[in-house]
Amino acid sequence: MKSKRNVYLKMKPLAEARKILSDAFPRFGTLEAETVPAPDAAGRVLAEPIFASVSAPNFHAAAMDGVAVKAEITFGISETRPGELIIGKDAFYVNTGHVLPDGTNAVIMVEHLNVLDEDRVEIEAPAFPWQNVRRMGEDIVATELLFSRNHRVTPYCVGALIEGGVFSVPVRRKPRVMVIPTGSEIVDWRKTPIENVTPGQVLDSNSYVLGKLTEACGGEFVRHEVVRDDLGLITQAVEEAVKGNFDIVLTVGGSSAGSEDYTREMMADLGEVLVHGVTIMPGKPVLIGKIGNKPVLGMPGYPVSMIVAFEQFVRPLICRMLGQPEPEPVKIPVETTRKLPSRLGVEEFLRVRLGKVGDRIVATSLPRGAGCITSITEADGIIRIPAHSEGIREHETVTAELLRPLNTIRNTLVAVGSHDNTLDVLADQLRADHGGLTLSSSHVGSMGGLMAIKRGVCHLAGSHLLDTEDGSYNLSWVKRFLPETAVRIVNLVFREQGLIVARGNPKGIQGIEDLAREDVRFMNRQSGSGTRILLDYRLGQIGMAPASVNGYATEEFTHMAVAVAVLSGSVDVGLGIYAAAKALNLDFIPVVTEQYDLIIPEEYFGSENMRILLDTINTGAFKSRVEALGGYSTEKTGEIIL
Ligand SMILES: Nc1nc2c(c(=O)[nH]1)N[C@H]1C(S)=C(S)[C@@H](COP(=O)(O)OP(=O)(O)OC[C@H]3O[C@@H](n4cnc5c(N)ncnc54)[C@H](O)[C@@H]3O)O[C@H]1N2
Numbered sequence: 001m002k003s004k005r006n007v008y009l010k011m012k013p014l015a016e017a018r019k020i021l022s023d024a025f026p027r028f029g030t031l032e033a034e035t036v037p038a039p040d041a042a043g044r045v046l047a048e049p050i051f052a053s054v055s056a057p058n059f060h061a062a063a064m065d066g067v068a069v070k071a072e073i074t075f076g077i078s079e080t081r082p083g084e085l086i087i088g089k090d091a092f093y094v095n096t097g098h099v100l101p102d103g104t105n106a107v108i109m110v111e112h113l114n115v116l117d118e119d120r121v122e123i124e125a126p127a128f129p130w131q132n133v134r135r136m137g138e139d140i141v142a143t144e145l146l147f148s149r150n151h152r153v154t155p156y157c158v159g160a161l162i163e164g165g166v167f168s169v170p171v172r173r174k175p176r177v178m179v180i181p182t183g184s185e186i187v188d189w190r191k192t193p194i195e196n197v198t199p200g201q202v203l204d205s206n207s208y209v210l211g212k213l214t215e216a217c218g219g220e221f222v223r224h225e226v227v228r229d230d231l232g233l234i235t236q237a238v239e240e241a242v243k244g245n246f247d248i249v250l251t252v253g254g255s256s257a258g259s260e261d262y263t264r265e266m267m268a269d270l271g272e273v274l275v276h277g278v279t280i281m282p283g284k285p286v287l288i289g290k291i292g293n294k295p296v297l298g299m300p301g302y303p304v305s306m307i308v309a310f311e312q313f314v315r316p317l318i319c320r321m322l323g324q325p326e327p328e329p330v331k332i333p334v335e336t337t338r339k340l341p342s343r344l345g346v347e348e349f350l351r352v353r354l355g356k357v358g359d360r361i362v363a364t365s366l367p368r369g370a371g372c373i374t375s376i377t378e379a380d381g382i383i384r385i386p387a388h389s390e391g392i393r394e395h396e397t398v399t400a401e402l403l404r405p406l407n408t409i410r411n412t413l414v415a416v417g418s419h420d421n422t423l424d425v426l427a428d429q430l431r432a433d434h435g436g437l438t439l440s441s442s443h444v445g446s447m448g449g450l451m452a453i454k455r456g457v458c459h460l461a462g463s464h465l466l467d468t469e470d471g472s473y474n475l476s477w478v479k480r481f482l483p484e485t486a487v488r489i490v491n492l493v494f495r496e497q498g499l500i501v502a503r504g505n506p507k508g509i510q511g512i513e514d515l516a517r518e519d520v521r522f523m524n525r526q527s528g529s530g531t532r533i534l535l536d537y538r539l540g541q542i543g544m545a546p547a548s549v550n551g552y553a554t555e556e557f558t559h560m561a562v563a564v565a566v567l568s569g570s571v572d573v574g575l576g577i578y579a580a581a582k583a584l585n586l587d588f589i590p591v592v593t594e595q596y597d598l599i600i601p602e603e604y605f606g607s608e609n610m611r612i613l614l615d616t617i618n619t620g621a622f623k624s625r626v627e628a629l630g631g632y633s634t635e636k637t638g639e640i641i642l
């Protein structure tokens with residue numbers, strides 16, 4: 001029996017796959033022209049060389065306010081031998097931009113005139129020919145080449161076109177891309193109200209991302225309706241698109257090896273599969289084909305895989321069609337904050353946050369899953385780990401390709417540590433009040449934050465580490481784990497930690513004691529997190545063994561992840577902050593009010609950006625936003641503890 005599942009063709013290295021695609025379409029780059037008004041040419045590419053039809057200036061023009069003269073009549077004049085000029089005969093008042101009167105060839109600035117009366121002025125220096133005059137054709141000479149073919153027109157260029165008397169220009173028409181989302185689970189958010197979207201259904205976001213990426217490259221797109229997983233329907237949609245007036249056809253989803261992945265079969269039926277599988281991650285299952293002499297690409301369904309595949313294969317095609325070089329990303333050396341193993345044999349596109357800490361730019365890895373769109377929307381850069389590498393060592397210097405301007409990266413406060421929702425409020429408030437300043441937070445738990453300070457890879461760490469001996473927070477931990485680092489401690493908030501349970505508390509959970517019940521499943525936090533330490537402390541206080549908690553060994557990394565586990569019903573209860581319960585409309589049983597502080601190395605405490613951050617947490621605006629979240633007290637916010 002023929003297997004319904006696909007088997008990958010031999011995977012190609014990235015450079016080879018790019019060459020196969022480029023070789024398959026050698027004559028790309030001769031798109032026909034369309035004529036547009038000069039201002040609309042901004043962002044477009046010239047299909048013909050453009051020559052000026054008039055000069056600029058088109059006459060000799062005064063470059064300054066003053067009087068126009070024939071320079072020669074002023075020769076010999078000096079401070080000791082001032083000269084008198086008769087207005088209307090020797091000198092003519094002109095303003096900047098005026099035509100020079102016949103017979104004159106210089107302008108004397110009004111500041112250099114002694115006005116004797118209405119008809120006479122005196123000067124104390126000679127003028128030389130063409131001083132303060134913009135001569136005809138100084139800028140542009142009629143018939144000269146303004147821009148060559150394939151020049152991308154900028155807003156500046158629009159000025160030169162109009163000044164050169166060119167009011168409409170031939171530009172290359174925009175490459176036309178058809179985007180066909182596929183998948184029976186994919187729903188159109190414009191047609192299906194969000195409350196009708198059932199588990200398993202997925203909103204079509206990818207086709208819009210592809211469309212907007214196409215536009216950003218200078219193309220235009222048409223989005224096809226979602227096509228369900230049906231070989232016949234997918235084939236029909238692609239066949240029509242190829243026969244239509246599109247230059248490139250992109251399908252989304254169904255590129256890999258699942259039983260419902262039909263893209264490859266469709267491509268083989270209609271034309272030729274050039275590549276199936278590239279040794280990159282994300283983006284591995286991308287399909288490159290040729291149908292009726294047109295490029296047809298099967299884009300992977302995972303959003304980041306699709307974006308990487310677009311950047312590596314579709315952008316170069318569109319650029320070439322427009323006669324443009326592929327843009328080179330800006331690259332800078334960065335230092336990784338921790339060891340990052342990577343799979344041998346595939347080139348990984350690792351998304352990272354970047355920030356300048358001390359004298360180097362440090363890179364913190366974002367989630368690596370290809371399904372996480374936020375791993376690329378939150379990224380400042382991409383580190384490409386070569387296929388022959390098993391990963392990056394801690395503190396290794398590697399190259400990052402920038403996704404944001406370097407100045408925003410330099411102006412970023414890097415927070416690493418425990419997560420709290422008020423950090424998001426703080427980041428937003430900083431952006432609102434001090435546009436250029438970014439707060440980027442990575443969530444690795446309170447202990448992770450202290451370790452990041454120790455390694456010198458962050459400006460501050462959020463922490464809520466309880467001293468189980470005396471009930472204080474953070475101080476003793478800092479002394480113990482950062483004995484050699486001078487740090488300051490500033491309170492951010494006090495917050496309610498408690499048991500997060502399903503709406504209506506169906507299991508009737510009252511307190512920590514209930515975690516020992518057999519019918520209660522618990523979700524724990526990772527060790528080293530302040531919440532885990534709090535749980536262990538409370539268990540110890542009431543003499544309960546961790547082993548008696550059903551689910552003690554299952555861990556999540558954030559308060560929100562714990563709340564999601566409760567919401568989904570996979571557990572009955574978790575320990576976390578009130579804000580997380582409230583966000584998901586879950587019930588909450590308070591257990592303790594805890595202190596959440598910012599630990600700041602002394603060397604950054606006095607910096608300008610830190611001063612702004614500390615000023616911001618002391619504002620009424622910040623405090624009232626935090627109070628509105630619920631479960632927080634700002635009574636001691638901004639108080640310097642150490
Ligand atoms: N057995 C194997 N399974 C998978 C492999 C493999 O090598 N062997 N490769 C994995 C990799 S890597 C990727 S990437 C994905 C790509 O899968 P497909 O291109 O076949 O995409 P789908 O399975 O249809 O979808 C994946 C994922 O993306 C969502 N999706 C799809 N279209 C859209 C859209 N228009 N908007 C938003 N999201 C979309 C879809 O619902 C799925 O969740 O395959 C792995 N599997």
Ligand code: MOO
Pocket residue numbers: 280281282283284285300302305370371
């Ligand atoms: O290679 Mo897939 O493209 O990671 O997710």
